[in-house]
Amino acid sequence: MTQLIGVDLGGTAIKLGRFSLDGALLAELEVPTPQPPMPGAVVITIVEAVQQLDPEGQASCVGVGLPGPMDASGRVARVCINLPGWEQIPLADWLEPQLNRRVTLANDGNCAVVGEAWQGAARGFSDVLLLTLGTGVGGGVLLGGALFTGHGGAAAEPGLICVDPEGPPCNSGNRGSLEQFCSIAALGRLSPLSPQQLCALAEAGDRDALEVWQRYGRRLGVGLSSLIYVLTPELVLIGGGLSAASEHFLPAASAEVEQRVQRESRQGLQIRRCALGNGAGRLGAARLALERLLNV
Template sequence: MKKVIGIDIGGTKILGGVIGSNGDLIKFKETSTDANLGRDHILKKLFGVLDDLFDTDIEGIGIGSAGRINFNTGEVIYATDNLPGWTGINLKEIISQKYRTKTIVENDVNAAIVGENWLGSAKSFKDILMITLGTGVGGAIILDGKLIRGSHFSSAEIGHTILYPGGKRCNCGQNGCVEQYISGTAIYKRYNEIAGSNLVNSAKDVFKLYMKNDKISKLVVDEFVKSLSLLIFNIRNFIDPEIIILGGGVTNSKDLWWEYLKSQIKCDLNISVAGLNNFSTVYGAAKLILNEGVV
């Protein structure tokens, strides 16, 4: 059995796993990204995870990173302020030289959809769309069994499609992006905006308050679901997927809003949460290196 490493670099956490070609998770490591400390610090954190997982029998490293990634060169073409200083870094070069093993770098959500297609909720499906709701909002598409990267490696940049023209300022420079309404960050910021004070600092806090019947959180979750269902409706009309997979930290609270979301979508659509929970990208990055990038 081959053994490879799969890595997930997000704005909040770096996750890594040693994965067998049979899909077994052999070893696992997690650390905070502390992204606000910048590029060198994020790299240091990444090396920390890899040093822990790497061994002589590892046959490759697959990395899923937030941002727009040139899959061919392994360069981060563009990353938002969720990963400051990440734009321009060539991860493939750095990691393959440091660990002297073949390395593949892919957008984190592209890797996640590959993971879900391999071992998760989208197993045996061929037309899949994935949306991740975390620090930011990401998207990925598999059509007819093939990962769609786009001609500029920016397909399915759902987070930066505009949901409300003239709406909230986004860190990408546009106004009204999806990310400003349905990301974990957007959820807690909206709470503080309505409250007129910084009472919460995570979406998790908002969902905790929701369970206590807190009025503001009810309003925030209602807005969140309406925005998400509008997005899903648009996507369905655009791609007509067999299944839509929702992933990312926000879906940990799905029990609170899943039925409401389904009632809002108002159409017959196969929609599911990620089956690999927060490990979709780790598994997918591993699958990509196992397949030498052909998915």
């Protein structure tokens, strides 16, 4: 039986899943991302992890999600701004002969929104914006039920829009990008505590922790407001590691959107947490492999 492998490459961990053609998870594996995550070291790690996950070679193709834009053909990682040395890396060409399987690449935010549309919270929706909040801020967009990647494959990068032109510099070359206010590092500018500590304190009713999350949520709402005006989605999904604390910051973000976005542009809008958690990216990568390489 033909199977699929989905790989989600992050700054600290690589998450892999082996799936059936209908998206059922058959096996999973998580391995640390090499530090520093140079392309050659990452290739070796992915090859070893795929061989461990699928020793009998039951999967015929592999989808890989990475934090940055790909070329339109899904073969070359054009740039990954939070991974050193990742510029114009022909990752698919490097992986295929070692894996003896066909490989396709995609932006990790695009993978996440495709995964949520296949098996998660975006099922039944045509126009969806997804943000992943973690080491960086990525995302993906569905318009009319189709993944929006733009004419050159680099759209969409919602985490790189500017929310404060005088804000902190971004690895993209921008200043004051949404990523600089909603990533894990940005949260660290609001509090010296870890996200897990802040979440635990907020759950216990600590007023200082709750205020940190509300400030975080308001910044997120500012960025979402601009994106909603452009895209007018039916659904906004929040994923990534920080989404575990969404109950503490989404109310503030939603209130900011309601205040800033006119009613006609947010009619029927829902804002909620992803249903698949950190599993959305690897599932979506597998789905894109299914569509692109098996033409299903």
